[in-house]
Amino acid sequence: MKTVSTADRPNVSLRDAATLVALALKRTTNKAGQPRIRARMSSKTFKRLTGRRIGGANSAKEFTEELSNLGWLMVRMPSAYGFVRSASLTKWPLTKSNVIAKELEQIGGESEAKALDDARRELGGSIDVGGPSNASDASNRAEGKKKVVR
Structure with missing residues (x-):
């Protein structure tokens, strides 16, 4: 497999960089040879690919x-970028x-600061993106119980 050397790296416009990234993502496949709908790319690979x-x-x-126009969304992470195919979002729940009805009621009832402070406190327990979504998940993980996915 031929790799791109650091000496050969391009220095392209943002539009062209988006095109090169979208092409690399399109050509990335899973073990079954199917196109991926999500992928990560290290900052180093991104710079090698685009020169920027x-x-x-x-x-x-x-x-x-530009990337969105090509069908992909991007999330910046500390040492990498995350990408997801835009079309895949239509299948997400x-x-x-109504899941935050109590908070919306508090905000409407002049308790905005309390509702938002409570929300920030609850969110403070989730350290990573894939972390526990609520207190019961956190306590189950602390006790070593597996999370049930429904």
Whole structure:
């Protein structure tokens, strides 16, 4: 397998960088040879592929808009980028406002600060993106119980 050497790395516009990244993502397959709907790319690979880093807010916005036009969404992580095919989101479950009905009622009843403080406190327990989503999940993990996926 031929790899790109650091000497051969391009220095392209943000639009062209989005094109190269989308092409690499499109060509990435799983073990069964099917196209992936999500993938990670290290910052090092991203720089090798495009010759650049995503800098400030304006360049990130321009890059993600171009990438979105090509059917992909991007999430920046500390040492990598996460990508998901836009079309796959239509299959994801919807979250409705009724799951935070109590908080919405508090906000409407002049208890906005308390509702938001409580929400921040609850979210503070989740350290990573895949971490526990609520207190019972956290206590189950602390006790070594497996999370039931429904």
